[in-house]
Amino acid sequence: MAGYFAIFLVLLTIASGLIWLLDARLFAPKRREQVEQAVAAAGGKLPPETIERIAKEPWLAETARSIFPIIAIITVLRSFLFEPFQIPSGSMMPTLLVGDFILVQKFAYDVKDPVFRKTLYRNNTPSHGDIAVFKYPENPRLDYIKRIIGLPGDRVIYRDKQFFIQRACTEAHQGQCPGLEQVRYSFTAEGEFTQQGLPQRRYTEQFGDKQYDILLTAALPEQKGQYFRQAGTAIDEWLVPEGHYFAVGDNRDNSRDSRFFGFIEEDLMVGKAVFIWMSFEFSDNPDRVLPRWIPVGIRFERLGRIR
Structure with missing residues (x-):
C-alpha cells in the first residue's frame, strides 16, 4: 500500500475530476437553459450582471475545474515518472x-x-x-x-x-x-x-x-x-x-x-x-x-x- 500522501493525491484527483465532469454534463446545461429562459421572459433584454448571476458556477464546481488539471498532472508525474524526496x-x-x-x-x-x-x-x-x-x-x-x-x-x-x-x-x-x-x-x-x-x-x-x-x-x-x-x-x-x-x-x-x-x-x-x-x-x-x-x-x- 502506498503512503498517505500518494493516496490523498489519487483521491483528490478522482474527486475533483468527477465533480467537474458531473457539473459539465448535468448542471452546466441546466444553467444555460435557465439563462435562455430568463432572456426570453425579459423580451431579449437582460442585464449582464443578471445573466452572470444565473450562469455562475457553484464554488465547488469552479474549484474542481481549476485544480483538476494541475492535480492530475502532479499525480501522474509523481506516480509514474519522478518523485521528490528529502x-x-x-x-x-x-x-x-x-x-x-x-x-x-x-x-x-x-x-x-x-x-x-x-x-x-x-x-x-x-x-x-x-x-x-x-x-x-x-x-x-x-x-x-x-x-x-x-x-x-x-x-x-x-x-x-x-x-x-x-x-x-x-x-x-x-x-x-x-x-x-x-x-x-x-x-x-x-x-x-x-x-x-x-x-x-x-x-x-x-x-x-x-x-x-x-x-x-x-x-x-x-x-x-x-x-x-x-x-x-x-x-x-x-x-x-x-x-x-x-x-x-x-x-x-x-x-x-x-x-x-x-x-x-x-x-x-x-x-x-x-x-x-x-x-x-x-x-x-x-x-x-x-x-x-x-x-x-x-x-x-x-x-x-x-x-
Missing part, C-alpha cells in the same frame, strides 16, 4: 547529505500503481551500485534509500569492513561461474566527517563500472551481533534469494540496512535516485536563535546528477 539522515553520506532534496526516477524499475503498488508494467531491474529508494521491509509506510550491493543469486560477504561479492551464476556464464570479487576502495581523506565524535575516513569505492565515495569509522567495531542471520550461512555472509536485493548505506558504520534487516523484496522498490535538485545547509550550533529546521544556506555545488 534526505533525513546521514546514512548515505558522503554521497547524500541531510538537507539534500532529490528526484527519484519511478520508471527506472517496474512501474506500479500509486495506491496498491501492484506492478503495471515490467521494466528494468536494479543494478549493482544503484542508489535505490524502497519501502522499509519492517515498516512499508517508511521510505528508505540505500545503495544496491547484492542482486538475486549473489553471495554477499561483509568482513573487516570490506565487501566481497560472488555474482549470481547464470546461463550466460556457460558453466564458468564468477568467483568471489573484492569490492575495492582507496583512501581519500580523513576528518571531514565525524561519528559520535570520532573521525571518519573517506574512501573511493569501485564496484564494476561504478565509482563512488563511502565513509568508515575505524574506531567503531562491526556490529555482527545485530546482523540479520540467514540459515546455512556465516554470520557475516548472505545469499540473496530470487526476487530480492541487498542494499547498504554509504556511511557504512552509521546505517541500518540489509546487514541488519535482511533482504528487500522487489515489490518494495520505489525507484532510482538520479538528481539533487536542492540542498539546504542546517546549523548544529546550540546557541542558534532560529529553530534548527530553518536552513542557514544553500549548497549550490551539490546540485546535479547522483552517482
